[in-house]
Amino acid sequence: MDQAPGSPQGPRDAQHLPGCYRHPDRETGISCTRCERPICPECMISASVGFQCPECVREGSGTGHAPAANQPRTIAGGSIAADPRLITKILLGLNVAVFIAVLAVGDRLVNELVLVGEWPPYPFVAEDGVAEGQWYRLVTSMFTHQEPWHIAFNMLGLWWLGGPLEAALGRARYLALYMLSGLAGGALTYVVAGASQASLGASGAIFGLLGATAVLMRRLNYDMRPVIALLALNLLFTFTWSGIAWEAHVGGLVAGVAIAYGMVHAPRERRALVQWGTCAAVLLVVLVAVVFRTAQLV
Structure with missing residues (x-):
């Protein structure tokens, strides 16, 4: 009826x-x-x-x-924090600090932090890279920006999306979501991108937060239209603007959706196992992809 x-x-x-x-x-x-x-x-x-x-x-x-x-718990089982944006503030501060360092030092520092498929990439002149064992670049490239508009967009996204997610997931789960999304974006870039394509910036992690926001809103039965419109607009920019590493965006988005789904839909009696098991599975996929690509390059 x-x-x-x-x-x-x-x-x-x-x-x-x-x-x-x-x-x-x-x-x-x-x-x-x-x-x-x-x-x-x-x-x-x-x-x-x-x-x-x-x-x-x-x-x-x-x-x-x-x-x-x-004890107070978030929807994902995390602890309620007095400052629900602490990790978001720290991540934002790290990105800004690295950006200031890049402005002060110049391309020489970028060459030490950027992620590129093969070496030496154009226009960068790094002598070593992930293929030579410098896996730290998968992390440092997530915090490296060169253009003011690039870091501005990423940090606005981090502040708008990160705070509510940190409050909903808890600090540890939120940090795992951010880092693994960024690593997944870097890994897909490393595997798929052309030999001369450089990649830097927090875009993969930000797209992971965007995907996680969609999952959380669906879980809470919120109106999905705003986040779907925002996601569609960002994907449109990703595939139509030149100079954007779409691989990082897609990799981060897929990882963010997978991790967030495991976080907010984990059954209460096996919550920790499902949540951290999902994170471990995403990390394993990233490691396998990087090892496979490295074997092709060396």
Whole structure:
């Protein structure tokens, strides 16, 4: 039987979702299982069934503090942090610090940090690379930018996407998501890119955050149209603008979606095993891809 559009049992209209009772500007489709007040990811505390708000957890403990077994947890099982953007701030600071160093030192520093398929790439003149055992470039290239517009776009994406994800996943899981997405983007570039194509920047990690945001919004039953539009726009730029390493974007996006799915859909009784097992599987794929490509080059 069809339900009336305005009935409580009808489909949710994302434009009429209630705001979190502690953060009214944040729309949410999740409610506390005890008091039924709407709560956002930052306020969700895992309970035996569903999620509870911080006040109900404190009241349930009888002491004003949550017992050890019911410590506040994010939707992915991470600890609730006093500063939910700490890791995002640190990552942003690292990127900016490396960018300032590049401005001060010049191309010589870029040559030591950039990721390239073969050596020597044009216009860079690095003498060594991943194929010669310098695997650290898979990490350093994630924090290296040359153009102001490049780091500006990436850091805006990191701030807008990273903060909510860090609050929803917890610090350790969020950091794993960021680093593995960046590594996956670098690995796909290393495997697929032409011999003279250089790659640098945090774009792979940022696309990983974008993919994870889509997974999280779907998990929370949020309106998917804004994130789908943002993803489509970024993919359009990826494949139409010159000078963009699409391999890094695609690699990071795929890794971010896979990791986030494992994070937010892991069954409670095997949460840690599924979450960290997913991260380990992505890391294994990255390592195998890099080893395989290196064997072709040496």
